[in-house]
Amino acid sequence: MPKTRWFILNKKVSLIFITILIISILGIVKGYQYWQQSKINPEELFYSSLENTISASSFRYQIHTELGRENQASTVKGKRTPGRIYIQGTLQDTEFELISIDDKTYFKESSTGKWFAVTGNKMIESDLFVELNPLENFNFKDIPEITYQGIKKLGEEKLALLELQPNLNNQFLLTRFSDFSYQVWIDPNRKLIRKAIIEAKGLQGEQDLMKIGIELWDYNKQIKISPPQPDQLTLPD
CATH class of the missing domain: 1.20.5 (Single alpha-helices involved in coiled-coils or other helix-helix interfaces)
Structure with missing residues (x-):
């Protein structure tokens, strides 16, 4: 016992x-x-990550936009390399696909599957490209306050979540919306923006809302963007 x-x-x-x-x-x-x-400085982390994101040589991205009053949603996917852009998606229930290489832009005709080319870089400067460029959503005059919300999981990644209410320098958005609020997920080690959710109020009333979701990945990787083959082009008359 x-x-x-x-x-x-x-x-x-x-x-x-x-x-x-x-x-x-x-x-x-x-x-x-x-x-x-406690070691994380929200301002330093955000501005360093924004600079690294903008200066990245290449990346892939997705933008999902919802407009409340118009009950519209659009999703586009794209990739960017120096001097080259590829974008594919749906805008206002219309599918589109385009390639921009240096000073030439190729648009795909959904009805024929053929591509037609526009020479000159004016298309890159148009409102269409501003709307489809994820980096334009981070064009700020200033950011009065940036707050750190901790480390959050995004898939298998652990990312730093920041919240900010910036004053924008994006005229395309400012003509329709106000009171912008951002949630930004950042890789704290590489200091790169991985995801953002942007919400704003429209100028036409309480139901006129906007929500944009942005994801960015494959930074500084080898990404191929090629022009259409000659037999895929619609020749000018």
Whole structure:
């Protein structure tokens, strides 16, 4: 009997020790996470990440836009490399596909599957390209306040979440919306913007709302964007 009691006592002591050890480890981990988060400077993190994002040599992206009053939604996917852009998606229930290379822009005709070319870089400067360029949504006059909301998971990634209410320098958006609020997910190690959700109020009433979701990935990777083959082009009359 004494041996049995000693065994039970040893087992209880072991369980208590293991429990204390687990609690201690969890406390250390949480303390380390808090220490790591306390080191983050929201302003420095955002501006460094914005600069790295804008100066990236290449990336892929997706933009999803919802307009409340008009009950419209559009989704576009694209990729950018130096001097080259490829975009595909749906705008106002109309599918489109385009390629821009240097000073020439190619548009695909959905009815024939053929491409036609427009020479000159004026298309890049048009409102259409402003709307489809994810970086234009980060064109700010200033940002009065940036707040850090902690580390959040996006898929398998752990990203820093920032919230900001900037004053925009984007005339395309300012002509229709106001009171912009941003949630921005940033890779704190590489200092690159990975995701953003933008919400704004329209100028036509409470139901006139806008929500834009942006995702960016494959930064500085080898991305190929080629012009259409000659036999795919519609020749001018």
